[in-house]
Amino acid sequence: MLKTRTLTPSYLENTSQQEDTFTKRFRKQITVQIFVWLGLLFLLVFSYLPMFGILMAFKDYKITSGIAGIFTSDWVGLRYFKELVNDYNFPNLVRNTLVLSILKLVFSFPVPIILAIMLTEVRSSFVKRFVQTASYLPHFISWVVVSGIGFAFFSTETGLINNALMSLGLIDQPLDILTNPNSFWGLAVSTAIWKEAGWWTIIFLAAIAGIDPSQYEAAQMDGAGRLKRIMHVTLPNMKGSIIVVLILSIGSILGGGLVGSNFEQVMLFGNVLNSETSQIIQTYAFNAGLAQGRFAFATAIDLVQSFISVILIVSSNAIAKRFSGSSLY
Amino acid sequence: MGNNKTARKPAMILLAVTILAGLITGCSGNNSENSSTSTSASGTSETENNTSSTGKIVELKLFVDQPWWPLKDWSGSIPEEITKQTGVKLNITVATDEKQLPLMIASGDLPDLVVTGTNAQLKRLADPSLSYSWQELIDKYAPDFKIDPQYIAVNTADDGSYYTIRNNFSTSAEWKANEKYALNTGAGISVRSDIMEELGNPKVETLSDLNNLFAKVKDKHPEMVPLVLNPNPAWAKGYFATQFGAEKEGFGDKEGQLVHTLRTPELEKMYLYMNELYRSGYVKAENFAYKNEDQAKQIMTSGKGFAYAWTIEGADRLTSETKASGYKWVQLPVKISDTFKVENYGSGWQGVFISKNNKNPEASIKLMQFLMSEEGQRLALWGIEGQDYKMSDDGGYPVFTYDRSSDEVKNEKGIYWWGLLAGSAVNEALGNYVPGTETTKASQQLSELITFKPEVGLVQPAADSQEEVIKNNIATMMQTEEAKIYLATSEEEAKKAFANMAQQADKMGLENLETWANTKYAEVKGNFNQ
Numbered sequence: 001m002l003k004t005r006t007l008t009p010s011y012l013e014n015t016s017q018q019e020d021t022f023t024k025r026f027r028k029q030i031t032v033q034i035f036v037w038l039g040l041l042f043l044l045v046f047s048y049l050p051m052f053g054i055l056m057a058f059k060d061y062k063i064t065s066g067i068a069g070i071f072t073s074d075w076v077g078l079r080y081f082k083e084l085v086n087d088y089n090f091p092n093l094v095r096n097t098l099v100l101s102i103l104k105l106v107f108s109f110p111v112p113i114i115l116a117i118m119l120t121e122v123r124s125s126f127v128k129r130f131v132q133t134a135s136y137l138p139h140f141i142s143w144v145v146v147s148g149i150g151f152a153f154f155s156t157e158t159g160l161i162n163n164a165l166m167s168l169g170l171i172d173q174p175l176d177i178l179t180n181p182n183s184f185w186g187l188a189v190s191t192a193i194w195k196e197a198g199w200w201t202i203i204f205l206a207a208i209a210g211i212d213p214s215q216y217e218a219a220q221m222d223g224a225g226r227l228k229r230i231m232h233v234t235l236p237n238m239k240g241s242i243i244v245v246l247i248l249s250i251g252s253i254l255g256g257g258l259v260g261s262n263f264e265q266v267m268l269f270g271n272v273l274n275s276e277t278s279q280i281i282q283t284y285a286f287n288a289g290l291a292q293g294r295f296a297f298a299t300a301i302d303l304v305q306s307f308i309s310v311i312l313i314v315s316s317n318a319i320a321k322r323f324s325g326s327s328l329y
Numbered sequence: 330m331g332n333n334k335t336a337r338k339p340a341m342i343l344l345a346v347t348i349l350a351g352l353i354t355g356c357s358g359n360n361s362e363n364s365s366t367s368t369s370a371s372g373t374s375e376t377e378n379n380t381s382s383t384g385k386i387v388e389l390k391l392f393v394d395q396p397w398w399p400l401k402d403w404s405g406s407i408p409e410e411i412t413k414q415t416g417v418k419l420n421i422t423v424a425t426d427e428k429q430l431p432l433m434i435a436s437g438d439l440p441d442l443v444v445t446g447t448n449a450q451l452k453r454l455a456d457p458s459l460s461y462s463w464q465e466l467i468d469k470y471a472p473d474f475k476i477d478p479q480y481i482a483v484n485t486a487d488d489g490s491y492y493t494i495r496n497n498f499s500t501s502a503e504w505k506a507n508e509k510y511a512l513n514t515g516a517g518i519s520v521r522s523d524i525m526e527e528l529g530n531p532k533v534e535t536l537s538d539l540n541n542l543f544a545k546v547k548d549k550h551p552e553m554v555p556l557v558l559n560p561n562p563a564w565a566k567g568y569f570a571t572q573f574g575a576e577k578e579g580f581g582d583k584e585g586q587l588v589h590t591l592r593t594p595e596l597e598k599m600y601l602y603m604n605e606l607y608r609s610g611y612v613k614a615e616n617f618a619y620k621n622e623d624q625a626k627q628i629m630t631s632g633k634g635f636a637y638a639w640t641i642e643g644a645d646r647l648t649s650e651t652k653a654s655g656y657k658w659v660q661l662p663v664k665i666s667d668t669f670k671v672e673n674y675g676s677g678w679q680g681v682f683i684s685k686n687n688k689n690p691e692a693s694i695k696l697m698q699f700l701m702s703e704e705g706q707r708l709a710l711w712g713i714e715g716q717d718y719k720m721s722d723d724g725g726y727p728v729f730t731y732d733r734s735s736d737e738v739k740n741e742k743g744i745y746w747w748g749l750l751a752g753s754a755v756n757e758a759l760g761n762y763v764p765g766t767e768t769t770k771a772s773q774q775l776s777e778l779i780t781f782k783p784e785v786g787l788v789q790p791a792a793d794s795q796e797e798v799i800k801n802n803i804a805t806m807m808q809t810e811e812a813k814i815y816l817a818t819s820e821e822e823a824k825k826a827f828a829n830m831a832q833q834a835d836k837m838g839l840e841n842l843e844t845w846a847n848t849k850y851a852e853v854k855g856n857f858n859q
Contacts, residue, residue: 063435271618272812290428
């Protein structure tokens with residue numbers, strides 16, 4: 001039997017036989033096939049069909065013309081792109097978007113890794129469970145609530161922290177954290193870490209849990225201390241997960257990366273006083289696009305941002321592949 | 330094991346098919362709904378017709394494009410009475426933010442009726458593919474619905490049809506006929522009366538008196554904020570703009586020509602004065618970070634604020650809201666400067682549109698006919714005669730049996746706000762006339778000083794036009810940049826920030842906008858005088 005199969009490769013089998021095998025296999029896999037096709041259909045409907053809307057970025061589109069208007073409106077070339085670049089706020093928007101995103105990546109990316117390693121090293125299971133729960137719970141709080149908490153804490157008039165510091169005599173003037181352009185990036189990064197770091201720790205804890213204990217035992221036999229074991233066993237074993245998460249977060253860096261929500265943070269914590277550092281491309285697109293009903297202009301802005309994101313994800317993937325051998329694809 | 334597998338398979342297939350069906354229906358739901366509503370839109374008059382013939386209540390959906398709208402449903406004695414009179418019951422959806430309506434327009438998912446007061450949306454909805462022309466519906470279903478030609482003139486869209494009649498407008502004849510009691514409203518400042526008394530009720534007749542007052546409050550009550558500004562930029566600077574004779578935004582008439590406020594020295598002076606208020610510590614920087622009215626109002630009702638820049642109704646409304654704490658509020662005089670000037674450019678505010686998705690255009694136009702009638706306006710704005718109000722002895726104004734300044738009572742009765750769907754400026758004003766109240770005293774002062782120029786308000790660029798883009802861009806830029814003037818640390822810096830703002834507006838195409846506005850103004854004035 002084995003011999004026959006080797007001598008008659010599949011491409012030499014006749015068509016009816018092939019069809020039989022195909023139908024048979026398809027029928028056998030029908031349940032799985034339905035799920036796969038459903039997934040593909042979902043992608044087609046919600047991810048690919050809307051891409052026709054990108055045409056709007058090059059057209060004189062008016063919202064009253066409906067979906068058909070995407071195809072029937074007149075072409076305007078790169079008018080909206082030029083308008084964006086010539087906007088008086090454009091350099092600020094680009095700077096804020098990039099700086100906020102990079103700061104978040106640099107400061108928030110290592111936190112879940114460090115937290116996961118620290119949690120594994122903790123012996124008391126109560127402390128471990130308590131810290132883990134306390135750190136991932138904020139993930140479930142919406143940004144609207146977080147901004148409300150932020151206001152209750154940092155307001156110069158009614159904020160708990162300012163009131164406490166003033167009554168203790170530690171400060172003479174309330175700290176204007178919510179309205180000072182210089183404090184916005186710090187506020188955004190720290191609240192993002194507080195909210196999301198615990199959640200991402202779970203992935204790294206899972207990666208650590210998968211490490212073969214014999215590696216630790218061997219390292220211990222060789223005289224490796226706790227720090228050496230982390231450096232030479234834990235971290236190398238986490239490398240794969242770290243790189244995948246890093247690529248994903250670089251791909252979505254302009255949206256805020258791992259800790260996400262640049263947009264929500266700016267909408268809620270941003271105000272006219274800190275707009276110098278808080279306005280980003282996404283909020284600009286939202287305000288210009290939806291508040292004024294300029295969908296075509298907003299599409300052009302988002303297209304620019306998506307283009308930058310694609311470049312970032314492809315290049316970070318290539319770099320990861322080159323230097324570590326691990327990559328998304 | 331084998332049995333288990335066979336039993337599981339059909340269940341899995343069923344689950345998959347259900348998800349698939351859900352996905353498909355989910356995607357097509359919108360279209361099918363639209364097609365069914367559009368079919369019924371053309372055929373309803375015969376089938377559903379009006380209530381009077383069938384006795385059935387017609388339920389229509391109304392979208393309110395104002396996130397701050399206090400009434401969230403069609404309940405209370407007044408809406409019930411309107412339903413009784415018209416056979417129409419409205420199911421209300423209040424916007425969560427100002428972006429919701431543009432999205433609904435884009436998706437073609439408009440409800441039966443839409444009420445909006447935003448210029449851009451008013452212009453956008455005045456489109457035959459989105460809304461019914463009122464004239465068309467009146468000719469077909471309500472030939473006895475007569476509208477004053479001046480109301481039609483100020484609401485006619487560029488295509489010659491009118492798609493709504495906005496509220497808060499009255500003809501000069503109506504104003505004249507009610508000049509004793511129909512008083513104007515505008516921006517004002519309310520102050521705590523107990524603190525005024527404590528300070529010996531100092532006279533506030535000039536801007537420097539006002540400065541002195543704030544200085545005394547700051548000195549005697551360092552824990553208080555001397556002045557809180559309403560987060561709405563128009564109310565925040567409204568009182569000061571009138572003192573300097575400046576327009577808050579957009580164009581003003583200067584000797585027959587439209588001039589953008591950014592080009593006027595009056596606006597600069599107003600900003601410099603407001604910057605001085607900040608530098609003197611009378612206004613807090615955080616005030617400019619408030620995003621909704623409640624944040625500012627809370628400072629006042631909690632007793633942390635002394636003066637509140639809002640409307641001339643502010644004192645009565647705050648007194649009513651702070652009943653529990655016992656604070657009382659009074660209005661500062663309307664005019665405290667020689668350069669005071671206030672011109673009313675209003676040609677109406679918000680309007681109801683009957684969308685092309687409307688299930689029953691006949692009932693809709695008849696509802697608007699009722700709400701616009703004198704009887705309908707009085708019911709919706711004031712209440713049931715004999716029960717909620719009776720006319721004064723000379724028949725000039727309504728005397729209310731309920732606390733008119735209490736938002737709580739108004740919300741419970743469902744009164745006043747639904748009256749704004751079609752209320753005239755005069756009827757609104759008559760409802761505000763309560764002898765002896767702070768609002769009425771301030772309104773009387775303001776009414777003597779105000780001049781009307783509705784034609785200026787009619788100069789509005791078409792939706793999605795280049796002029797509209799420039800106008801919106803400049804308005805958005807001003808909101809961000811003016812904060813820099815308010816919070817400048819020296820007068821020099823404030824002047825520089827103002828010059829920078831004016832320069833930015835120039836770069837954004839202010840000159841083109843001005844040329845367009847003056848051409849349009851000449852055209853509007855021509856039509857208006859006819």
